[in-house]
Amino acid sequence: MPTVVYQLPDGSASSVDVPAGQTVMDGSVRNNLPGIVAECGGSCSCATCHVYVEGASAEAFDEPSMEEQDLLEYLEGARSCSRLACQLVLGATMDTITVTVAQSNDS
Template sequence: MPNVTYIQPDGSRATLEVRSGQSVMDAALQAGVPGIVAECGGSCSCATCHVHVDEEWFVRLEPPTAIEVELLEFAADARPTSRLGCQIILAPELDGLTVHTPAAGNGR
């Protein structure tokens, strides 16, 4: 199973083994990782699962859909490496993926 590391704004981190096919958001919710709210439950309509992806990993992800790009415009502290955690689906080649939860938070 691929490992995903979640880094908090204070530098604390959690590394989870995530089943392939599961999203970065789902795994974070199941493990109680702070900073991932996921109000819409993964239907790509809230942006409260916003993460900053490490640059080295960002380029390896499938490109975002137009809807994801549009939603990210409303995410606090959006950056060029921003993605929605519910839209990043784990696969073996993503073993080692590292994401950061935004300092601005994902609450509404």
């Protein structure tokens, strides 16, 4: 089972085992972690699950869809490593994935 390490806006980190086939957003919401609001419930329409994913963790996922890219383009605080956690589906062969929860998700 993949482990997701969530670097939270307050500087703390939480590690959560998330079943393959679920998303990075699912792991956060189901464990009541702060920072990922997920207002749309994972339908890629609100961008309140904004995270930063870099290095090997970023390479583990498919490229963002056009829909995701459109949302990220207008998101305050977006960086080249920005992703929406609802679009990051965990695979069975993944080990540990690290994401940094964007500060702007709290507002």
